Amino acid sequence: DLRQRSVAVPVAESPAPASPAHKPYVHITEKPFTLQNWHQHINWLNVTLIIVIPVVGCTWAVFTPLCRKTALWAFLYYYMTGISITGGYHRLWAHRAYSARLPLKIFFAAFGGGAVEGSIRWWSAGHRVHHRYTDTDRDPYNVRRGLLYSHIGWMVFVKNPKKAGRVDISDLNTDPIVKWQHRNYVLVLAVMGFLFPMAVAGLGWGDWKGGLIWAGVVRLTVVHHATFCVNSLAHWIGDQPFDDRRSPRDHVLTALVTFGEGYHNFHHEFPSDYRNAIKWYQYDPTKWLIWIFKKVGLASDLQTFSQNAIEQGIVQQRQKKLDKWRSRLNWGVPLELLPVMEFEDFQAQSKERALVLIAGVVHDVTNFIEGHPGGKALIQSGIGKDATAIFNGGVYDHSNAAHNLLSTMRVGVIRGGMEVEVWKMAQRENKDSTIKLDSEKNSIVRAGSQA
Amino acid sequence: DLRQRSVAVPVAESPAPASPAHKPYVHITEKPFTLQNWHQHINWLNVTLIIVIPVVGCTWAVFTPLCRKTALWAFLYYYMTGISITGGYHRLWAHRAYSARLPLKIFFAAFGGGAVEGSIRWWSAGHRVHHRYTDTDRDPYNVRRGLLYSHIGWMVFVKNPKKAGRVDISDLNTDPIVKWQHRNYVLVLAVMGFLFPMAVAGLGWGDWKGGLIWAGVVRLTVVHHATFCVNSLAHWIGDQPFDDRRSPRDHVLTALVTFGEGYHNFHHEFPSDYRNAIKWYQYDPTKWLIWIFKKVGLASDLQTFSQNAIEQGIVQQRQKKLDKWRSRLNWGVPLELLPVMEFEDFQAQSKERALVLIAGVVHDVTNFIEGHPGGKALIQSGIGKDATAIFNGGVYDHSNAAHNLLSTMRVGVIRGGMEVEVWKMAQRENKDSTIKLDSEKNSIVRAGSQA
Ligand code: HEM
Ligand code: HEM
Ligand SMILES: [Fe+2]
Ligand SMILES: [Fe+2]
Ligand SMILES: [Fe+2]
Numbered sequence: 001d002l003r004q005r006s007v008a009v010p011v012a013e014s015p016a017p018a019s020p021a022h023k024p025y026v027h028i029t030e031k032p033f034t035l036q037n038w039h040q041h042i043n044w045l046n047v048t049l050i051i052v053i054p055v056v057g058c059t060w061a062v063f064t065p066l067c068r069k070t071a072l073w074a075f076l077y078y079y080m081t082g083i084s085i086t087g088g089y090h091r092l093w094a095h096r097a098y099s100a101r102l103p104l105k106i107f108f109a110a111f112g113g114g115a116v117e118g119s120i121r122w123w124s125a126g127h128r129v130h131h132r133y134t135d136t137d138r139d140p141y142n143v144r145r146g147l148l149y150s151h152i153g154w155m156v157f158v159k160n161p162k163k164a165g166r167v168d169i170s171d172l173n174t175d176p177i178v179k180w181q182h183r184n185y186v187l188v189l190a191v192m193g194f195l196f197p198m199a200v201a202g203l204g205w206g207d208w209k210g211g212l213i214w215a216g217v218v219r220l221t222v223v224h225h226a227t228f229c230v231n232s233l234a235h236w237i238g239d240q241p242f243d244d245r246r247s248p249r250d251h252v253l254t255a256l257v258t259f260g261e262g263y264h265n266f267h268h269e270f271p272s273d274y275r276n277a278i279k280w281y282q283y284d285p286t287k288w289l290i291w292i293f294k295k296v297g298l299a300s301d302l303q304t305f306s307q308n309a310i311e312q313g314i315v316q317q318r319q320k321k322l323d324k325w326r327s328r329l330n331w332g333v334p335l336e337l338l339p340v341m342e343f344e345d346f347q348a349q350s351k352e353r354a355l356v357l358i359a360g361v362v363h364d365v366t367n368f369i370e371g372h373p374g375g376k377a378l379i380q381s382g383i384g385k386d387a388t389a390i391f392n393g394g395v396y397d398h399s400n401a402a403h404n405l406l407s408t409m410r411v412g413v414i415r416g417g418m419e420v421e422v423w424k425m426a427q428r429e430n431k432d433s434t435i436k437l438d439s440e441k442n443s444i445v446r447a448g449s450q451a
Numbered sequence: 452d453l454r455q456r457s458v459a460v461p462v463a464e465s466p467a468p469a470s471p472a473h474k475p476y477v478h479i480t481e482k483p484f485t486l487q488n489w490h491q492h493i494n495w496l497n498v499t500l501i502i503v504i505p506v507v508g509c510t511w512a513v514f515t516p517l518c519r520k521t522a523l524w525a526f527l528y529y530y531m532t533g534i535s536i537t538g539g540y541h542r543l544w545a546h547r548a549y550s551a552r553l554p555l556k557i558f559f560a561a562f563g564g565g566a567v568e569g570s571i572r573w574w575s576a577g578h579r580v581h582h583r584y585t586d587t588d589r590d591p592y593n594v595r596r597g598l599l600y601s602h603i604g605w606m607v608f609v610k611n612p613k614k615a616g617r618v619d620i621s622d623l624n625t626d627p628i629v630k631w632q633h634r635n636y637v638l639v640l641a642v643m644g645f646l647f648p649m650a651v652a653g654l655g656w657g658d659w660k661g662g663l664i665w666a667g668v669v670r671l672t673v674v675h676h677a678t679f680c681v682n683s684l685a686h687w688i689g690d691q692p693f694d695d696r697r698s699p700r701d702h703v704l705t706a707l708v709t710f711g712e713g714y715h716n717f718h719h720e721f722p723s724d725y726r727n728a729i730k731w732y733q734y735d736p737t738k739w740l741i742w743i744f745k746k747v748g749l750a751s752d753l754q755t756f757s758q759n760a761i762e763q764g765i766v767q768q769r770q771k772k773l774d775k776w777r778s779r780l781n782w783g784v785p786l787e788l789l790p791v792m793e794f795e796d797f798q799a800q801s802k803e804r805a806l807v808l809i810a811g812v813v814h815d816v817t818n819f820i821e822g823h824p825g826g827k828a829l830i831q832s833g834i835g836k837d838a839t840a841i842f843n844g845g846v847y848d849h850s851n852a853a854h855n856l857l858s859t860m861r862v863g864v865i866r867g868g869m870e871v872e873v874w875k876m877a878q879r880e881n882k883d884s885t886i887k888l889d890s891e892k893n894s895i896v897r898a899g900s901q902a
């Protein structure tokens with residue numbers, strides 16, 4: 001019974017009943033693989049549906065001619081079943097990103113069933129667990145266990161019910177379409193997965209066998225792997241514009257194969273947004289379809305997160321990247337780690353090496369004199385002096401780049417800071433100030449120094 | 452005499468000689484335009500070279516057949532003269548971004564002269580003034596006076612020598628090539644601007660007239676406007692990845708017409724870097740040429756700013772943009788502006804509206820219950836309670852987006868902060884803590900509460 005495949009339906013009681021003998025009960029997943037027990041580790045129902053049938057069908061397809069009409073029909077049916085998973089199973093039922101009228105629900109329940117990925121109830125519950133426990137042991141398609149595991153491995157092996165996560169699926173349990181589809185899932189699967197695509201081709205243009213193989217099995221194999229990519233590829237390749245603490249990623253390639261579900265970093269941050277792509281030029285046909293359904297009255301209550309919340313995430317993530325980048329660069333020795341020098345020492349040492357005092361900090365510009373864009377003479381004019389004013393507009397208002405470069409040349413700080421030293425020197429030289437130009441760059445004629 | 456056109460050569464004395472009569476001397480630029488004096492406002496030499504000759508020549512060109520060979524020659528000569536301005540006049544002489552051997556200097560002096568943009572000495576001095584006083588009154592091609600002014604207007608009108616800027620050109624004054632070219636500039640201009648391109652076409656394939664008009668005048672008109680674009684367009688359109696406090700901008704279009712000088716925001720920050728573009732895929736043929744000259748031994752000492760300094764600028768500029776963006780978003784009422792509530796008030800008010808206490812802050816989630824991605828029931832479970840632990844992993848470890856959204860819902864802070872209130876409530880309810888799950892999400896059985 002398919003219902004037993006559920007990994008996600010809330011588990012009411014502790015899942016390990018005490019065994020009658022005193023030997024404690026050990027679940028199969030807690031035992032190692034052996035020659036005797038390996039078959040118990042395998043979920044044979046899943047293996048049949050996602051490996052055996054596809055492999056047999058695709059092998060058969062090699063010997064089954066593909067006529068033009070069947071090819072078109074298979075492609076169309078691929079799109080219909082695939083988008084019923086993304087637009088129906090995923091965005092409508094798992095995330096309640098919008099509300100749908102009955103005919104649309106029936107459409108999604110039927111064609112989504114034809115994708116042969118389990119019932120809406122099972123699929124959505126598992127998917128909610130995935131969102132709630134992303135990247136942890138309880139995440140059914142935990143990508144931390146490897147790309148292949150998150151793509152298909154998770155369905156191949158029996159799961160440990162102790163590791164199941166709990167989620168609220170009361171809304172699914174009261175939805176009549178979901179309930180009906182879950183109860184009759186074997187029928188839905190048989191009819192929509194195989195018989196319907198076969199019958200369309202058979203009754204339509206007499207290609208019964210092509211219909212079954214191409215529009216049935218080959219098509220469902222493609223839909224499988226397309227949608228499985230959301231669990232694997234979308235947690236593996238791409239950017240993380242909104243948050244990088246978990247695995248989901250945005251990538252256009254993933255979007256292309258998943259009917260728009262590839263903007264998965266956005267989706268995990270804003271799961272109940274009916275969009276996965278927020279820019280008009282990004283490929284999200286599921287979003288476009290939901291939007292059209294709204295226009296024709298089949299969908300309503302389209303949920304979106306505010307632009308503000310979305311931009312907050314982008315800003316924070318960019319800030320994080322910028323902080324990382326910044327920390328990799330050299331911003332000069334922090335002021336508090338610099339040795340403290342007396343102004344007199346600074347002047348004395350300036351005779352040995354090219355020291356320039358700017359804003360209370362001593363800089364060794366020896367290796368920069370040759371390369372100074374303003375010429376050797378100008379930079380040399382600052383050696384052994386407080387060049388604060390000269391550097392900051394007195395002679396030239398240096399660029400931001402010059403200030404950055406300057407800070408990498410720090411070698412000391414002057415005791416008492418710049419002001420004190422300017423004053424000291426002025427005292428000694430019997431001048432008021434070292435500033436010789438005003439802010440308009442006209443020279444200042446001081447009292448006593450007129451011609 | 453061309454030397455008199457200099458706006459940039461350091462002015463040793465105040466430029467306004469006292470007039471013999473008592474009437475104070477007023478420079479023409481300080482008088483308004485009138486019907487009587489307008490011709491005194493015009494720099495007729497410049498107008499002849501950059502407007503009259505080009506207009507006459509280009510009109511003539513309409514009636515001058517252009518043969519294939521002359522077209523190719525004109526294009527080649529356009530490139531040679533243009534790149535002599537960018538690689539020679541600009542990067543070599545104005546910025547000393549590298550050193551060149553004598554043959555290369557002669558090449559640049561000759562072909563750069565053929566671009567008819569003045570002598571190296573005049574051009575470089577003016578350009579240094581432009582860098583030193585960018586966007587101010589003393590900037591000879593100050594873009595703040597308009598795009599047309601910075602493109603060509605600045606050469607059309609007589610300049611006020613009081614507004615001239617001073618720069619150090621001692622290196623130019625001692626360079627024999629620069630000195631020779633400046634002294635003989637009229638000759639250089641006549642030969643390289645007109646006679647040489649004419650002679651090549653005339654002696655080569657008999658097209659004397661085509662040579663003069665197309666490879667001479669039309670070509671020099673194109674070179675003019677291409678290089679003028681560095682002063683206009685490069686201060687007008689494009690991005691500012693390094694600093695945005697002055698006008699220079701980076702744009703690929705400007706780079707395309709200016710032999711790579713369009714990465715002008717970089718250039719103004721790092722003027723003595725021999726590169727204008729730093730990425731290999733950006734169009735900077737002048738840089739490529741200098742690099743080739745180095746390989747063949749004609750150039751050396753290629754100056755570059757450190758990658759560290761360059762990235763510092765980018766990081767700071769991105770930070771600035773990010774800060775602007777951040778300040779436009781709503782981050783919720785700052786904590787210090789929120790009203791302080793008693794825990795009892797919070798509980799009482801929770802009966803009227805959906806208040807949730809998280810980390811000492813009270814949030815009104817009334818309008819979010821319906822839209823809560825985790826379902827109505829779960830969010831409602833936090834109403835009237837300290838949901839700090841529940842929100843932060845106790846039940847679900849919310850995304851960054853959820854935290855952002857939460858802060859926009861702030862309505863108050865609890866007196867004494869969260870811990871006090873948790874404790875208060877625990878006292879009242881005779882429990883130790885509201886935390887019911889441990890970090891592994893297993894429920895915590897407390898002393899006295901075992902079954
Ligand atoms: C203390 C006396 C100094 C004077 C008078 C002076 C003057 C000048 C002038 C006039 C320019 C403009 C050159 C042009 O763009 O054509 C310039 C550029 C520059 N200077 Fe200095 N400079 C001094 C010290 C320094 C020091 C200590 C540094 C060390 C970082 C420095 C770094 C630069 C840089 C990176 C530029 C090119 C970027 C810009 O335009 O700001 N200068 N300087
Ligand atoms: C206080 C009790 C709350 C509980 C128990 C709770 C529980 C949950 C759960 C289980 C999910 C995962 C749903 C999924 O991804 O399928 C979730 C998602 C979310 N919740 Fe809550 N929630 C609570 C309160 C809030 C509040 C007050 C906010 C207000 C901002 C909020 C905002 C969100 C958002 C934005 C998401 C989707 C993004 C994400 O995965 O973090 N929740 N919540
Ligand atoms: Fe996911
Ligand atoms: Fe999802
Ligand atoms: Fe410029």
Ligand SMILES: [Fe+2]
Nearest residue numbers: 541578718722
């Ligand atoms: Fe320049």
